[in-house]
Amino acid sequence: MAAVNNALVVGSGLAGMATAVHLASRGVAVDLVEIEPDVPALGSGITLPGNALRELRGLGVWEQARRKGYAFDVTGLxxxxxxxxxxxEFPDAKSGGPDLPAVMGMPRPDLARILAGRAAEAGAEVRFGTTVAELTQDAAGVDTTFSDGSTGRYDVVVGADGIRSWTRRVLGIGLETRPVGMGIWRASGPRPAGVTRTDLYYGGPCYIAGYCPTGEDSLYAYIVEGAQDRSGLSPQQQLATMKRLSEAYHGPWDAIRETLTDPSRINYTHFQTHLLDAPWNRGRVVLIGDAAHTCPPTLAQGGAMALEDAAVLAELLIEHDAVDQRLWDAFAARRYDRTKAVVDASNQLAQWQLDHEHGDVPSLVRRIAELVSQPA
Structure with missing residues (x-):
């Protein structure tokens, strides 16, 4: 008998939707609430390494995702x-296994819609424009009041509500999210014919300039600079700034730069990092994904770690017969060290760039690839 009959998931990102799919498809009654009014329609792209693709296959959405994305096996410098x-040019590790691509790019909104559709198909009840207003738990369950005034009681609550998690705050967890010292410009647009993989440019006026194909007709491009306060820029000024920074980079960037015309497709954010010490639960409420761990995308493992969290948590909730310390110990044993290794390595790569230090990047990348090639 499964440890839970019903569950509440807070947040509709990768971790939340994946948890809902895994649990609902195994017969658990799942409610998922998301404060945003709908599945996001805007956004740039996401780079999914092989171990993330393995998780998409486990969710039953790999073929849908493959048709929307752009796969490749080699990265260029x-x-x-x-x-x-x-x-x-170097081959990327096939961390999802030999029968999956090494890497695939795809538009974030497409992935979000695919997962939302799969969650509904599995039987999860998804409520947009709603979030949690209050949580009160006892030894047997969690009583919940929602922002629309409705209530519910659940065997477990999964806080998958992102880097600034409300669930984490209401649990009284004072996790420090610190800036890494880098900011990233991102833009989505059409894919020039010459872009068939990710290429990374190191040096010039910025730390990194790169791009990733996300479909037959789309890509996302990015430029990483030292973190600055860009909040005062208008959308048009943001566009002009990204174009100006890109002028130091050529080859396919010359064609990409010509497509940077829409200010609404430009965004700028700072890299941040945190890692919650184990355990990630307080009683019957547990944090996963960015709510528990986040890091700069230097290894492109953030989405993969979120998807793995969901798969492991759902597996344990189904296989165990009680929500008890044994379950939470098993979850910590399978997730904490693996996630810490990824977070630490991602931060180390960023720090080497900040310090203009030539660290042993190949060895570090190879070590993480070997780690994540083993199923979570």
């Missing part, structure tokens, strides 16, 4: 010179 010279 280019110089910030007038030709955008290719200086290296």
């Amino acid at each position: 280019r110089a910030p010179d007038p030709a955008g010279t290719v200086v290296a």
Whole structure:
């Protein structure tokens, strides 16, 4: 008998939707609430390494995602010179197994819609424009009051509500989210024919300039700079700033730059990081995804870690017969060290760039690839 008959999931990101799919498809009654009014329709792209693709297959959405995305097995390094010279090409680790691509890019809104549709198909009740107003738990369950005045009682509550998690705050967890020291410009747009993989440019006026194809007709491009306060820029000024920074990068960037015309497709954010010490639960309320851990996307593992959290948590809630310390110990044993290794490595890569230090990047990348190639 499963440890839970019903569950509440707070947040509709990758961790939340994946948890809802896994539990609902195994017969658990799942309510998912999301404060936003609908599935996001805007956003740039996401880079999904093989271990994330393995999780999408486990969710039953791999074929849908594949049709929307753009897969590749090699990453290039280019110089910030007038030709955008290719200086290296290296095969990406097939961390999801030999029968899956090494990497796939896809538009974030498409992935969000696919997961939302799968959650509904599995039987989860998804409520947008609603969130949790109050949680009160006892030894047997969690009483919940929602923002619309409705109430519910659940065997477990999963806080998958992001880096600034309300669930984490209401649990009284004082986790420090610290800035890494970098800011990233992102833009989505059409894919020039010459962009068939991710290429990374190191150096020039910024730390990194790169791009990732996200579909037959789409890509997202990004430029990483030292963190600055860009909040006073208008959308048009943001567009002009990203275009100006991109002028140091050539090759395919010359074609990409010509497509940067829509200010609504530009966004700027700072890299941040945190990692919650184990355990990630307080009683019957547990945090997963960005609510528990976040890091700069230097290894492109954030989405994969969120999807893995969901899969492992759902597996344990189904296989165990009680929500007890054994369950939470098992969850911590399978998630904490693995996630910490990814967070630490991602932060180390960023710090080497900030310090202009030539660390042993190949060794670090290889170590993490070997780790995540083993199923969570």
